[in-house]
Amino acid sequence: MTQFAEFLQPEIGEHYEEMLPGIFLALQEPETMVKRNAMYALDAFCENFGSDELMPYLETLMAKMGELLQEPYLELRELAFSVIATAAGAAGEAFGAYFAPTLQHCLHCMQLQADEELSLRARATECGGVIVASCPQLGREFLREDQHGFVRLALAGLQLDSNELREYTYGAFANMCLLLGQDIAALAPALLPLLLASIESEDGVTAEYDEDADQVAGLGGDDSEEDDDDIRAITVRTAWLDEKAAAVYCLGNVAEAMGAAFFPELDRACAVVDKVSQYFHEDVRQNLQACLQKLWTVSFKAHTLPMRASAGEA
Numbered sequence: 001m002t003q004f005a006e007f008l009q010p011e012i013g014e015h016y017e018e019m020l021p022g023i024f025l026a027l028q029e030p031e032t033m034v035k036r037n038a039m040y041a042l043d044a045f046c047e048n049f050g051s052d053e054l055m056p057y058l059e060t061l062m063a064k065m066g067e068l069l070q071e072p073y074l075e076l077r078e079l080a081f082s083v084i085a086t087a088a089g090a091a092g093e094a095f096g097a098y099f100a101p102t103l104q105h106c107l108h109c110m111q112l113q114a115d116e117e118l119s120l121r122a123r124a125t126e127c128g129g130v131i132v133a134s135c136p137q138l139g140r141e142f143l144r145e146d147q148h149g150f151v152r153l154a155l156a157g158l159q160l161d162s163n164e165l166r167e168y169t170y171g172a173f174a175n176m177c178l179l180l181g182q183d184i185a186a187l188a189p190a191l192l193p194l195l196l197a198s199i200e201s202e203d204g205v206t207a208e209y210d211e212d213a214d215q216v217a218g219l220g221g222d223d224s225e226e227d228d229d230d231i232r233a234i235t236v237r238t239a240w241l242d243e244k245a246a247a248v249y250c251l252g253n254v255a256e257a258m259g260a261a262f263f264p265e266l267d268r269a270c271a272v273v274d275k276v277s278q279y280f281h282e283d284v285r286q287n288l289q290a291c292l293q294k295l296w297t298v299s300f301k302a303h304t305l306p307m308r309a310s311a312g313e314a
Contacts, residue, residue, distance in 0.1 A: 004019075004041075010048060016045055016049075019041075019045070020042075020057055023042050024061075027039070027042075027068070032073055032076065036075065036076065036079065039076070039080065039082075040079070043079070043083045043086050046083060046086040046087050046090055047086050049090045051090060051091055051092055053090075054087060054090045055091065055094060058095075061083070062084070062087070062098050065080045065083055065084050065087075066101075066105075069081075074116065077109070081106070081120075081123035082123055082126075082127070084102060084127055085123075085127040085130040085131070088134040089130055091134065092134050092135070093134070093135055093137075095131065095134050095135055099135050099138050102127070102131060103132075103142065103150070105124070106125070106128035106150075107124075107128070107149065107150060107153065109121055109123075109124035110124050110125055110128070110154070110157065111153060113160075118162040118164065118165050119162075119164055119165075121165055122157075122164045122165040122168040123168065125153075125165070125169050125172050126171055128150055128154075128172060129154075129173070129175040129176060130172075132176065133175035133176070133179050136179055139179050140179060140180070143179070143180065151176075151187065154169050154172055154173065155190055155191070158191075163240050163242065164239050164242070166194075166243045166247075167242045168246075170195065170198070170246040171246055171249075171250070173187075173250050173254070174246075174249055174250040177253035177254055178257070180257065182257060182258060182259060182261060185258045185262075188254065188262075191254065192251075192265060195247045195250055195254070196247075196251070196269065196272045198244055199244060199247050199275075199276060200275060203240060204236055204239070204240025204241065204244075205234060205235070205236050205240075206235040206236075208233045208234070208235065241283065242283070244281075245286075246287075248276070248284060248288050249290065252287070252290050253294070255291075255294045255297075256294040256297065259301065260298070262298050263299070266295065270295060273288065273291060273295065276288060
């Protein structure tokens with residue numbers, strides 16, 4: 001079912017009424033692997049659902065995910081948050097009935113600190129960001145003055161040593177930008193330095209040099225000045241690339257949401273973005289194009305608004 005759901009889209013979607021009951025039954029099986037595969041299939045179906053297709057199954061789906069969030073296996077809980085996030089995005093405002101209890105699960109997992117639990121914290125953060133954006137009225141009320149600590153916990157997560165957690169947290173902030181608009185400016189002093197640091201970082205790239213070059217360096221050469229021609233291979237961590245791409249995307253959303261208020265940060269943001277203008281990875285370049293367009297819009301509006309005011313006075 002998982003392979004069908006993933007690779008036979010959109011044709012398999014026409015048979016969802018026949019497939020979903022079987023997937024829900026598989027979620028009751030005791031074997032972890034069976035549940036895992038069933039959740040992958042369910043997530044793939046939900047990604048291609050609109051609200052009309054999902055609504056008849058939403059109650060059953062959320063009941064099953066609520067049970068799985070109590071599982072001792074971290075991977076199953078991660079997958080449950082992933083399915084919930086996909087379902088919330090498809091359901092939109094109709095997800096309001098599950099808004100509060102689901103966010104309580106997110107907030108609980110966003111407090112996890114152990115290294116082996118940070119992937120679960122990442123998924124919970126992502127899920128919370130999708131939920132608040134999917135239910136705008138409830139989401140704004142939830143985030144008002146951060147009374148539940150969601151924003152505080154998200155910012156705290158950016159300080160932990162996890163590329164995956166930073167990636168999903170930037171995604172959550174990107175969603176919050178769409179919801180909060182100019183109010184996101186209150187978070188800019190804490191968020192922007194972290195975004196720019198992730199975009200600039202090269203910690204995920206490691207160069208491997210030819211053995212002969214290493215021997216020369218070991219005999220008194222300067223290790224920091226190896227010739228690029230001596231590089232045998234470059235190792236890049238995928239998680240670090242995903243973080244960078246997410247940071248670029250989030251930066252564009254922050255700029256767009258803040259509008260003219262972002263102008264004082266524009267030069268610094270443009271200088272950092274320019275460093276990755278010809279980046280080798282397509283995800284970074286793709287997000288960069290959208291980011292640059294939003295930065296350009298901020299610059300254009302900031303320069304034309306005074307002109308319009310002067311014209312109006314004239």
